[in-house]
Amino acid sequence: MRVETMSVLFRVIQIFRSGLGKFALPFAESSIAILMGILIGALFMIVLGYDPVAAYFALFRGAFGTVGGWLETLAFATPLMLTAITFAVGMKTGIFNIGAEGQVYLGAVGAAWVGGWIALPTILHVAAATVFGMLLGAFWALPAALLKIWKGVHEVISTIMLNWIGYYLAIYLAIYFLTGPRGEITKAVMVSARYPILVEGASLTSILFVAIVFCIAIYMFLWRAPAGYELRLVGSNPRAATYAGVRVRRAILFSFIIGGLAAGLAGAAQVIGRSPSWALYTNMSNVLNLGFIGIGVALIGRKHPIGGVFAAIFYGGVLHGGRFMEYYANVPSELVMFIQGIIVIALAVPELLKVLGVRSK
Amino acid sequence: MKTLLAKSFALLWNKKFAGIISTLAVVVAVFYLIEQAGMRSDLLVRMGLLAMTPLALAAIGECINEKAGTINIGLEGILGISAVLGVVGARLFENGIMGLLIGTLVGALIGFIFAIISVYGKADQIIAGMGINLLAMGMVSYLLLSVWRMPYYKLPTKFLVSPIYTPLGRIHPVTLIAIGAAILSQIFLYRTLFGIRVRAAGEAPEAVDVGGRSVYRIRIIASTIGGGLCGLGGAFLTIGWFGFLTRWIIAGRGFIALACVVFAGLEPLLALGAAFIFGFSEGSARWVAITPEVKEVIPFYFINMIPYIVTLIVVAIVIGRRGFPQAIGKPYIRE
Numbered sequence: 001m002r003v004e005t006m007s008v009l010f011r012v013i014q015i016f017r018s019g020l021g022k023f024a025l026p027f028a029e030s031s032i033a034i035l036m037g038i039l040i041g042a043l044f045m046i047v048l049g050y051d052p053v054a055a056y057f058a059l060f061r062g063a064f065g066t067v068g069g070w071l072e073t074l075a076f077a078t079p080l081m082l083t084a085i086t087f088a089v090g091m092k093t094g095i096f097n098i099g100a101e102g103q104v105y106l107g108a109v110g111a112a113w114v115g116g117w118i119a120l121p122t123i124l125h126v127a128a129a130t131v132f133g134m135l136l137g138a139f140w141a142l143p144a145a146l147l148k149i150w151k152g153v154h155e156v157i158s159t160i161m162l163n164w165i166g167y168y169l170a171i172y173l174a175i176y177f178l179t180g181p182r183g184e185i186t187k188a189v190m191v192s193a194r195y196p197i198l199v200e201g202a203s204l205t206s207i208l209f210v211a212i213v214f215c216i217a218i219y220m221f222l223w224r225a226p227a228g229y230e231l232r233l234v235g236s237n238p239r240a241a242t243y244a245g246v247r248v249r250r251a252i253l254f255s256f257i258i259g260g261l262a263a264g265l266a267g268a269a270q271v272i273g274r275s276p277s278w279a280l281y282t283n284m285s286n287v288l289n290l291g292f293i294g295i296g297v298a299l300i301g302r303k304h305p306i307g308g309v310f311a312a313i314f315y316g317g318v319l320h321g322g323r324f325m326e327y328y329a330n331v332p333s334e335l336v337m338f339i340q341g342i343i344v345i346a347l348a349v350p351e352l353l354k355v356l357g358v359r360s361k
Numbered sequence: 362m363k364t365l366l367a368k369s370f371a372l373l374w375n376k377k378f379a380g381i382i383s384t385l386a387v388v389v390a391v392f393y394l395i396e397q398a399g400m401r402s403d404l405l406v407r408m409g410l411l412a413m414t415p416l417a418l419a420a421i422g423e424c425i426n427e428k429a430g431t432i433n434i435g436l437e438g439i440l441g442i443s444a445v446l447g448v449v450g451a452r453l454f455e456n457g458i459m460g461l462l463i464g465t466l467v468g469a470l471i472g473f474i475f476a477i478i479s480v481y482g483k484a485d486q487i488i489a490g491m492g493i494n495l496l497a498m499g500m501v502s503y504l505l506l507s508v509w510r511m512p513y514y515k516l517p518t519k520f521l522v523s524p525i526y527t528p529l530g531r532i533h534p535v536t537l538i539a540i541g542a543a544i545l546s547q548i549f550l551y552r553t554l555f556g557i558r559v560r561a562a563g564e565a566p567e568a569v570d571v572g573g574r575s576v577y578r579i580r581i582i583a584s585t586i587g588g589g590l591c592g593l594g595g596a597f598l599t600i601g602w603f604g605f606l607t608r609w610i611i612a613g614r615g616f617i618a619l620a621c622v623v624f625a626g627l628e629p630l631l632a633l634g635a636a637f638i639f640g641f642s643e644g645s646a647r648w649v650a651i652t653p654e655v656k657e658v659i660p661f662y663f664i665n666m667i668p669y670i671v672t673l674i675v676v677a678i679v680i681g682r683r684g685f686p687q688a689i690g691k692p693y694i695r696e
Contacts, residue, residue, distance in 0.1 A: 341496020348488035
C-alpha cells in the first residue's frame with residue numbers, strides 16, 4: 001500500500017518535472033521576446049519625447065493593479081484567446097491562416113442579427129446567436145480553404161483578400177440591415193441573447209468561460225482525438241502524413257473550419273458577450289484588429305491552445321492598460337500594436353536564446 | 362526571319378505569358394466597351410497607372426528578393442512605414458522628392474534588417490514578415506497621432522510630386538521609374554553576373570557557396586534592393602498620389618503585390634503586367650465610385666471590394682507555385 005502511494009507520488013513528481021522542463025524553455029523564449037518588445041517600444045517612446053517609465057507604469061497598473069483592472073483585462077482577453085486559436089490551429093496544420101480578422105467581422109454580424117432581430121426564449125437565444133456567429137465565421141473561412149485545396153492558392157493572399165471583402169461586407173450588412181435608432185451602432189441585442197454579467201459594473205460576462213472551454217476542447221481535439229492527430233501530422237510532415245494514409249485535404253479543411261468557428265465566436269463575444277454596448281459598431285471599431293492581434297497572441301502562447309489563453313490574458317492586459325497609458329502618459333495606445341510586431345519578429349528567430357547567450361538543448 | 366517569328370510565338374505561347382496576354386486582352390475589350398458607351402477611358406488609364414505604380418514597385422522588389430531565396434510577406438508593412446516616414450521626410454526637407462528618397466531609404470533599411478534577421482537569425486521568414494506588418498499597423502497610427510495629433514493628415518500641395526507631361530499624356534515620374542525598374546531588373550536578373558548569382562542563391566545556395574561567393578551577402582543585398590523599391594512605392598502613395606495620410610492608406614496593397622509576384626512567377630516584367638491588371642481593377646473601382654449613375658445603384662461598399670475580388674479570382678485562375686526557386690524561404694545554413 002505504502003509502496004504504491006510512493007510510486008504514485010514519484011510518478012506525479014516525474015510528470016510535473018518533465019512538464020515543467022517542457023514548459024520552461026518556451027516560457028523563457030516568450031518572456032525574452034516580450035522584454036525585447038517592451039524595450040524597443042520604450043526606445044520608440046523616447047524618440048518621440050514620451051516618458052516610457054510613466055507609460056509602462058500606467059499600463060501595468062491599469063491592467064493588473066486593481067480587481068476592476070483584472071476584470072477588464074479578462075474581458076479584453078476573451079476574444080483574443082479565440083482568434084489565437086484560429087492562427088494556432090492553422091500553424092499546427094502547416095497553414096498560415098491570417099483570416100481571423102474577416103471571420104471575426106462576419107461572426108459579429110451573425111450574432112448581432114440573431115441577437116437583435118430574432119426573438120427567442122432566453123437560453124435558446126444565447127445559444128442560437130453564438131452558434132450562428134460561429135457558423136458565419138466558419139463560412140468565411142471556407143473560400144480560402146477550398147482555394148487552397150483545389151487550386152493551391154496560398155492562404156496568405158486569399159485570407160487577406162477575404163478580410164478586406166469581409167470588412168466591406170460586414171459594414172454594408174450592419175448599416176443597411178442591422179442599424180438601430182443610432183446610426184453608428186447596430187440595434188442592441190435583446191436581453192434574452194446576452195451572456196450574464198459576472199460582476200456588476202464590469203464589462204466581463206460569462207462568455208469568458210465559453211471561450212476557455214472552447215480552448216480546452218480544441219486542445220483535447222488536437223492531442224486526444226485521431227482527427228486532431230492527423231491535423232498535427234499534416235503540419236509537421238505532410239509527406240509522411242500522405243504515406244500514413246491521412247487525407248491531407250480534409251485535414252486542411254478541418255483546420256480552416258475550426259479556425260473560422262473560433263474567430264466567429266470571438267466576433268460574437270464582442271457583441272453578445274460584452275457590456276455595456278451589446279452591439280456592433282457599424283465602422284467595426286469594437287471588433288477591429290482582434291484577428292491580427294490573435295496572431296501575436298498565438299505566437300506568444302507557443303501555438304498552443306492553452307498557452308494561448310495565458311498569452312491572451314497578458315495581451316488583454318496590455319490592451320486594457322494601453323488606455324491608461326494614453327490617459328496618464330499621453331502615449332497613443334496604438335503603440336501596443338507596434339510592440340506586438342517586435343514581439344512577433346523576435347519570436348520568429350529560433351536562436352533568440354542562443355543569440356542572447358542562454359544555453360538551450 | 363521565319364525562325365524569329367516562330368521563336369517569339371513559342372515564347373508568347375508559354376503558359377505564363379498566355380495568362381497575362383489573355384487578361385490584357387480582357388482589359389483592352391473593357392476599354393473598347395467603355396469607349397463605345399461614350400465615356401472617357403483616358404481618365405481610367407491614368408487612374409490605373411497610378412494604382413499600378415506602388416503595386417508594381419513592391420512586386421518587382423519582391424521578385425528580386427524571392428529570386429535570391431528570401432520571402433518577405435511584410436510588403437504591406439514596408440509600404441505603410443515608408444508612406445508615413447516619407448511624409449515626415451518631405452516635411453523635414455520641405456521637398457517632395459526628398460520625401461520619396463527618404464521613403465526609399467526607409468524601405469531599404471527595413472529590407473536590410475529583415476535580411477539580417479532571416480539570414481543570420483535563421484528566422485521563420487513568414488512569421489517575421491507578418492511581424493513587420495503588425496509592427497507597421499501600430500507604427501502608422503502611432504506616428505500619425507504623436508506627430509500630428511490626429512488620425513488624418515493632409516499634405517500641403519507644395520510637397521506633392523505631380524505627374525509630368527510626356528508625349529503619351531500625363532504620366533507620373535514614379536510610374537516611369539516603376540516601368541524602368543521592371544525592365545532593368547529583368548535584364549539585371551538574366552543578363553548580368555550578379556543577377557545570375559542572385560538566382561543561384563535561390564536555386565542552389567550550396568553551389569554559390571562552393572563557388573566562393575557569400576550566399577548571405579547576396580541575399581542581404583537582394584532584400585535591401587527589394588525593400589528600397591517597396592519603400593519608394595509606399596512614399597509614392599502619399600506624396601505622389603493621395604496627398605493625405607490615414608491609418609488605412611495601404612489597404613491590403615502589399616498583399617495584392619504578393620499576388621502579383623505569385624501571378625508573375627517571379628518575372629519582374631510579368632509582375633509589372635500583373636500590377637497593371639490589379640491597378641486597373643482598382644482604378645476602375647475608383648472611377649466607378651465617382652460615376653453618378655452607378656453610385657446610386659451599387660452601394661459604395663461593394664465597389665470597394667472590387668480590387669480584392671479581382672485579386673482572389675485572378676490568383677485562383679493562375680496557379681502559383683510553378684517556377685519558384687528551390688531554396689525559397691529556407692534559411693541557408695553553412696556546413
